[in-house]
Amino acid sequence: MEKSEEKPGWRKGNFYVNPYLGGLMLGLVLLATFYITGRGLGASGAVKNTVVTTVHTLAPAHAESSHYYSKFLSTNTQPMNNWLVFEVLGVLAGAFLSGLIYNRLNFRIEHSPKITSRRRLIFAFAGGMLFGFGSQLARGCTSGAALSGMAVLSAAGFITMMAIFGTAYVFAYILRKNWI
Amino acid sequence: MTGPLIPLGYIPEAWNNVFAVLLGMGFGFTLESSGFSSSRKIMGTFYGYDFVVLKVFFTAAITAVVGLLYLDQIGWADFSAMYVLPTYMAAAITGGVIMGMGFAMGGYCPGTSFCAVAIGKIDALLFSAGLLVGIFIFSEAFPLMEKIYESGNLGALRVNEALGISAGLFTFLLILIALGMFWVATIVQGKVKKVEY
Known part of the structure; x- marks a missing residue:
C-alpha cells in the first residue's frame, strides 16, 4: 500500500488548508497582534531571551559586562521581553492542536529518501546554528523581522526578507541533492 | 477604542502575556495547518514542486498591512x-544572507521549527538546538x-518613504507583485515533477 497514493483527507495526516486561506488566517493573527500589542509576532527572540537568561544565571558578571547580553538585561523585568517566550509556548500549543486535529502527531525524522537520517540531522543542526546567528545580526528572523516588518512597511523587513529568500534560492540549488 | 490597545492603555498591561499565549496559539495553528511543520513542503518553494511558503507568506503580509492601513484610515x-x-542596512x-544559508541547509526557519517540534519532528528539534547554539555563539562573538x-x-525607516511614494501606493504595487508571483508559481508548479513527502 503506497501511502502517498492516498487522497488527502483531513484525518489522514496529509491534509493542509488552502495556502491562500492559511495566509489570510495568519495575516489576521498578525493584524490582531499589532492591534492589541502594537508589535508583531516573533520566534528567534524567545530563544535569545532563553540564552540571555541562562548565561546571566550561570555567569552574571560575564553577562553584565558583555555589550550584547547587557542590551537585554536592563529590560529583563519588563513584560515585553518575556512576551515572545509566552508567545512561543502558544505556538507550540497551537501547532500541537493542529497536528492533533489533522492526525500528524508522531516522532519521526523527515528527510529525502536519497539521504540518511544522520545527514539530515547534521544539516538541520548546522542550519539552525546559522539561522540563529543571522537572526541576531538582522535583529529578527523570518517572523519578527521579515513578516512582522513587512506588515508595518519597515524597510528592514523587506530587505531582510529578500536577503533570506534570495540566498536560500542560491544555496537550495547548491544543496539540491539533500532535498530532491 | 484606538489600537494598539495595550500600549495606549485600553487593556491593562497584565493581560499582555495572556494575549501572547493566545496569539501564539493562532500563529502556531495557522502555520502547522498550512503545512509549515514539514521541511520538505517548505523547501518546495525553492525547487518549484510546492509554493506553499510563497503563497502563505505574501498573503499573510498583505492581509496584515492592508488591515492595518484600513484600521488607521477609519480611525x-x-x-x-x-x-x-x-x-541597519549592512546588518539586515x-x-x-546567513539566515538564507541556514534555511537551505536546515529546511526550517525558527517559527516553523517550533511547529515541527510540536508534532514530533526530531530534525526540527536538532534545528532548534542549533538556534540556541548559534545565538550563543553570536552573543559571545x-x-x-x-x-x-x-x-x-x-532608524524606523518605512519602505514607501525610502522609495518616495505613499503607503497606499506601495501596498497596491506589493499586491500586484504578489499576484504576479502567485501566477508564475502556479505555472511552474504545474510543470515541475511532483515530489512525494
Missing part, C-alpha cells in the same frame, strides 16, 4: 504607533560583530 488604529523594526543584509551590527542606522 480604529494608529498605524504610526505600531513598532517599526529599525533599518548580512544577517539575511559580539565584539567581532559589533561594528557591522551597529553600522548604517537609518
Whole structure:
C-alpha cells in the first residue's frame, strides 16, 4: 500500500488548508497582534531571551559586562521581553492542536529518501546554528523581522526578507541533492 | 477604542502575556495547518514542486498591512504607533544572507521549527538546538560583530518613504507583485515533477 497514493483527507495526516486561506488566517493573527500589542509576532527572540537568561544565571558578571547580553538585561523585568517566550509556548500549543486535529502527531525524522537520517540531522543542526546567528545580526528572523516588518512597511523587513529568500534560492540549488 | 490597545492603555498591561499565549496559539495553528511543520513542503518553494511558503507568506503580509492601513484610515488604529523594526542596512543584509544559508541547509526557519517540534519532528528539534547554539555563539562573538551590527542606522525607516511614494501606493504595487508571483508559481508548479513527502 503506497501511502502517498492516498487522497488527502483531513484525518489522514496529509491534509493542509488552502495556502491562500492559511495566509489570510495568519495575516489576521498578525493584524490582531499589532492591534492589541502594537508589535508583531516573533520566534528567534524567545530563544535569545532563553540564552540571555541562562548565561546571566550561570555567569552574571560575564553577562553584565558583555555589550550584547547587557542590551537585554536592563529590560529583563519588563513584560515585553518575556512576551515572545509566552508567545512561543502558544505556538507550540497551537501547532500541537493542529497536528492533533489533522492526525500528524508522531516522532519521526523527515528527510529525502536519497539521504540518511544522520545527514539530515547534521544539516538541520548546522542550519539552525546559522539561522540563529543571522537572526541576531538582522535583529529578527523570518517572523519578527521579515513578516512582522513587512506588515508595518519597515524597510528592514523587506530587505531582510529578500536577503533570506534570495540566498536560500542560491544555496537550495547548491544543496539540491539533500532535498530532491 | 484606538489600537494598539495595550500600549495606549485600553487593556491593562497584565493581560499582555495572556494575549501572547493566545496569539501564539493562532500563529502556531495557522502555520502547522498550512503545512509549515514539514521541511520538505517548505523547501518546495525553492525547487518549484510546492509554493506553499510563497503563497502563505505574501498573503499573510498583505492581509496584515492592508488591515492595518484600513484600521488607521477609519480611525480604529494608529498605524504610526505600531513598532517599526529599525533599518541597519549592512546588518539586515548580512544577517539575511546567513539566515538564507541556514534555511537551505536546515529546511526550517525558527517559527516553523517550533511547529515541527510540536508534532514530533526530531530534525526540527536538532534545528532548534542549533538556534540556541548559534545565538550563543553570536552573543559571545559580539565584539567581532559589533561594528557591522551597529553600522548604517537609518532608524524606523518605512519602505514607501525610502522609495518616495505613499503607503497606499506601495501596498497596491506589493499586491500586484504578489499576484504576479502567485501566477508564475502556479505555472511552474504545474510543470515541475511532483515530489512525494
